[in-house]
Amino acid sequence: MTDPSREFHKPVRRPAELFDRLFAADDPAEVSRAAHSTAQALLSRVREDPSAEVVDRLVAFTDENGIDDIAELWSRSPARSLPGALWRLYLLQLMIHDDPQTAALLYERGRTMIPSSDPVVAGAPSPASPEELVQLIDTILRGLFTGDFAVALDRAAAFCRVQAAGATYLADDYEATEPERASTFTSRALRLSTYANDLAACAALWRRESLT
Structure with missing residues (x-):
């Protein structure tokens, strides 16, 4: 997945780079x-x-401070752990904030094609504008701190599955005419699907009081 980054108050690394970045220790x-x-x-x-x-x-931390401080704390944690879940939620939020137009395109395409209740679980309007998707991901992140933690993770997982479905269908659309762009969407779909699986697993662990 090629995760773009936006201009914040201080320079930040791109989310895709940070996802695989190794910190010396x-x-x-x-x-x-x-x-x-x-x-x-x-x-x-x-x-x-x-x-x-x-x-x-x-909720506004990455907008005001960038992602590096969070990455230093949590980016190398196992995916199915508390810090791993928090890291993925913040990285997902940054991706949506950075390019809400593409996020809305992927979400709408996925919403109309995915054969599941994930759009309902995620909770976005139908159709969702770029601004409404930004609001949705912020609401999901807020739910980690003020609501049912497992429900927030399940909503994030559903959101990722809808986005992944949209990216898959767009990759198919571009395969014949723009194979490089198709490859980018395929990679994004794979990464989002992985996020969805990990976040859903974290929700299950939280309900069993086993997410540490």
Whole structure:
């Protein structure tokens, strides 16, 4: 998936680059412990006292600060872990904020083609404008801190599946005339499908009180 990035208040790396970026560490085990402890502490504190100001800052964090600080904390965590889930949600949010027009195109194409209830679960209007998709992904992220955590993850997973379906169909459309563009959409579909599986698994783990 080629995840674009937008201009923030300070330079940031592109999400696709960050997804695979390796951070130097003398002790990987210590890095892992720090990732899990910071994710658990942040989530516990905010959910115990979800003040509007704090939640607003967390939802707008990447717009105001970029993604590097979050990446340093959580990007190398296992996909099916608390820090891994938070990392993927923030990265997904950044992707939608960066190019809401493409996101809306993928979502609408996926919504009309996917043979499942995922569009209903995700909760976007039909059809959804670029601005409404930005609002939706922010609402889903807000739900991690103020609502049912597992439901928020399930909504994010459904959102990814709809987007992945749209990317797959667009890849098919472009295969004959613009194979390079088709390849880009195919890669995005694969990455979004992986996100969906991981986020759904995290939701199941959370319900079993096993997401750490």
